[in-house]
Amino acid sequence: MPPETLGRHGPPADAAPLGEEEAEDLLRGICFKTGPPRTVGVELEWLIHDREQPEVAVSHDRLRAAADAVRATRLDAALTFEPGGQLELSSQPAGSLMACVDATAADLVSVRDTLGRAGLALAGLGVDPWNPPRRLLREPRYDAMEAALDRSGPAGRAMMCSSASVQVCLDAGEEEPGPLGYGRRWQLGNLLGAVLVAAFANSPFRQGRRTGWRSTRQALWAHLDPARSLAPQSRLAPRDAWASHVLATSVMCVRGDDGPWAVPDGLTFRDWIRGGGPRPPVRADLDYHLTTLFPPVRPRGHLELRMIDAQSGTDGWLVPLAVATALFDDPEAAETVYRTVKPLAETAGPASAPRNPLWTAAARDGLSDPELAAAAAACFTAALEALPRIGASDHVLGTVSAFHERYVARGRCPADDQPDPAQARAPYGKGLVR
Numbered sequence: 001m002p003p004e005t006l007g008r009h010g011p012p013a014d015a016a017p018l019g020e021e022e023a024e025d026l027l028r029g030i031c032f033k034t035g036p037p038r039t040v041g042v043e044l045e046w047l048i049h050d051r052e053q054p055e056v057a058v059s060h061d062r063l064r065a066a067a068d069a070v071r072a073t074r075l076d077a078a079l080t081f082e083p084g085g086q087l088e089l090s091s092q093p094a095g096s097l098m099a100c101v102d103a104t105a106a107d108l109v110s111v112r113d114t115l116g117r118a119g120l121a122l123a124g125l126g127v128d129p130w131n132p133p134r135r136l137l138r139e140p141r142y143d144a145m146e147a148a149l150d151r152s153g154p155a156g157r158a159m160m161c162s163s164a165s166v167q168v169c170l171d172a173g174e175e176e177p178g179p180l181g182y183g184r185r186w187q188l189g190n191l192l193g194a195v196l197v198a199a200f201a202n203s204p205f206r207q208g209r210r211t212g213w214r215s216t217r218q219a220l221w222a223h224l225d226p227a228r229s230l231a232p233q234s235r236l237a238p239r240d241a242w243a244s245h246v247l248a249t250s251v252m253c254v255r256g257d258d259g260p261w262a263v264p265d266g267l268t269f270r271d272w273i274r275g276g277g278p279r280p281p282v283r284a285d286l287d288y289h290l291t292t293l294f295p296p297v298r299p300r301g302h303l304e305l306r307m308i309d310a311q312s313g314t315d316g317w318l319v320p321l322a323v324a325t326a327l328f329d330d331p332e333a334a335e336t337v338y339r340t341v342k343p344l345a346e347t348a349g350p351a352s353a354p355r356n357p358l359w360t361a362a363a364r365d366g367l368s369d370p371e372l373a374a375a376a377a378a379c380f381t382a383a384l385e386a387l388p389r390i391g392a393s394d395h396v397l398g399t400v401s402a403f404h405e406r407y408v409a410r411g412r413c414p415a416d417d418q419p420d421p422a423q424a425r426a427p428y429g430k431g432l433v434r
Contacts, residue, residue, distance in 0.1 A: 017280035020247075020273045026286065027243035032182045033301040034175040037329045039093040040100045041169035041302075042321045044108075045310055046087045047123040047162070048115065054123065055130040055421065058085070063136060066118050073110050076103045083145075084161025085136040087111070087122065093169075097325045098391055101318055108314075124316050126163060126203030126217035126309030129421040133161035144253035144261040145292070148225075151265070155223040158206070163217045164310035166200070166317050168324040170303050179334040186238045188334070189297035190231050190353050191341040192327065193307045195379055197354075198362040198372040199407065200320050202309040202414040208422050214366035214415040217309050221294065222354045222363065228252075230352040231295045242299055247273075252292040254278055255285070296353050303328075307354070312414060315395075319403045322396050323383045330386035340378045347371060366413035373411040380404045 048063060050056055058066075063085040070087065071079060077089040089107055094100035108122075115121060135142065135157070142160065149156020173182035201214035213219045221229050232245035247270040254262040254277055262278055269289050272281050290300070298304040308320045327337045348358035367373040384404065387397050407413055 015282035028239040031299040032172040037171040043167040045164035051121040124312040128162040129205035166308040168305040194362040201366040204415040215363040218363035326383040326386040333382040333386035336382040
């Protein structure tokens with residue numbers, strides 16, 4: 001269920017208060033739904049720019065009109081808009097990589113045609129390189145989110161209003177140990193995720209200036225909040241680690257039917273259950289709380305890989321989708337990539353992702369970091385070998401191969417190709433908004 005749906009109103013008035021043991025049991029039961037990996041999905045966030053003058057901020061009225069036009073278009077994916085007007089397509093769960101690719105590609109043709117008639121285009125960039133964040137959506141959820149995140153600095157507003165990503169959704173995996181077991185896949189996600197950050201880094205600029213990060217978007221997420229964007233500590237089993245993390249993370253807001261939502265400071269969900277909040281929490285409050293946690297890999301029954309910058313070009317988005325699916329769901333590739341990334345745990349150290357040395361290097365240095373470059377090369381080789389085994393088309397295989405040759409094989413990432421926005425205006429934009 002989209003966060004916008006969960007967040008329109010307060011919880012049902014007759015709902016029973018949630019107990020601490022009940023909350024722990026619910027979290028353990030819903031975070032990893034196990035079984036043989038079969039389904040795949042993708043969530044694509046896009047900035048919307050003027051097709052001819054991408055450096056000029058699109059007016060709110062023009063963005064609203066474009067949003068209305070896209071909403072009137074028949075799409076297979078769910079369509080939402082982020083606080084700054086970014087467009088998000090969330091595919092339906094698909095039974096194969098190609099089913100996901102084909103449905104999403106068809107939706108993107110319709111969206112691009114609709115926006116094109118208004119002189120607008122989708123921009124595949126992790127962060128808007130020109131414009132400061134400005135919030136278009138005025139809803140209680142986003143008012144509360146802004147107030148909560150402002151306590152930690154400006155990163156929250158930038159994330160809400162000027163960032164975009166490719167999020168890959170994969171089944172949690174099998175209950176049993178092994179290459180496709182959920183425990184292995186959970187560990188893999190939190191190590192491979194740094195390699196994906198580095199390989200697909202695509203946001204070196206913000207507000208017209210170079211930031212010093214290949215993935216400024218990932219840097220923003222890392223500085224978002226003291227705990228909200230962290231992975232759980234790995235010393236516990238996955239279900240226990242996630243349940244403990246959820247209950248120990250502060251509540252972003254307490255929803256209500258009337259007026260602005262309360263934004264408590266430092267109230268964990270466990271404290272709220274124990275009587276620390278303005279009213280007792282109910283099951284719907286726990287469901288909502290889960291939508292306000294943003295670790296790099298979020299367990300939602302399935303695994304949501306959240307760390308990848310939006311990608312430029314017509315087909316750039318399908319490369320991380322195809323690579324991640326191949327590396328997680330093909331047993332041979334999963335075993336190879338696990339052996340490849342396991343040594344990265346030593347570089348990561350004890351700190352949680354994304355605030356550890358491994359993830360910091362990935363966001364700052366991309367594939368200029370030798371250890372990450374070597375890991376990415378091995379991962380892409382494994383993915384290219386696995387894609388035919390999972391039914392990838394020649395077009396998908398060729399697109400991934402071209403990305404590998406242009407970037408990974410040369411120790412480069414898309415950020416290394418981005419010209420300075422202050423020196424390249426419309427031509428810069430035309431290379432990225434398609």
